[in-house]
Amino acid sequence: MTIYTAEGSLICAQQKSWYLVQCKPRQDERAEDNLARQGYEISRPKCRYQRLIRGQRQWTVESLFPGYLFINLPADSNWGPLRSTRGVSRVVSFGGVPVAVSDSLVKQLQARAEIDVKSELKPGDSVRITEGGFAELDAIFMSMDGDERGILLISLLNRQQQISVPMESICSNE
Structure with a gap:
């Protein structure tokens, strides 16, 4: 199978890349937990927001991209176990081929989404x-x-x- 990045460059089969996984509705955390238990390297950037809940301002932690998370895999991985993982809907792909997300983008999202001192x-x-x-x-x-x-x-x-x-x-x- 030939796999390309979103920019169109070819990926080596053994090289690990980040891919986007769509989760079932409101099951981001469940998918994250189940994939982590299986030993996958995953990233689900989160942010803290201050919300008005029952008339009081409270901090809540939510997914930066609700319904999605990133997984780091070699291009020649077996994608079957991902599809049967509870909470996972599918691996985002175009023309049946999973599209890799650039490492730099995922690293930037992880850095920006870390809970920082200002939110506390x-x-x-x-x-x-x-x-x-x-x-x-x-x-x-x-x-x-x-x-x-x-x-x-x-x-x-x-x-x-x-x-x-x-x-x-x-x-x-x-």
Whole structure:
């Protein structure tokens, strides 16, 4: 069987590549657990989101791509056990041939989806602003302002001021 990457380059049969696996509805975690138990190298990038649940803001961890995960296999692998794994629907393919996903893309997704310190900030935590007009100032984290911004308390001209900044421009001082 000849297998190509999404960019069109040929893959050596023994070389491992990442492939996209479609999971059955709401069974991402089940598929991940079952594939890991079988010894497969898998990646299911996750992100933390703050959701309003029963009137309270709570952090939840969800798949970055609900219904999908990545698996690292040689091109000449037996694909049969994947299809019969509980939680797995199919290996994403075009013309009946699984298409490899670039290693760099999967690594970037893994790095970006790691639960980072910013998602665990609590009101009162000491932070430093790393970008923008307030760069290098220390501040106190107050709360989230939507999904991507945080409200900070800074001391400016001997007064306490609240500002809203993107979360990517905040790092924890602790």
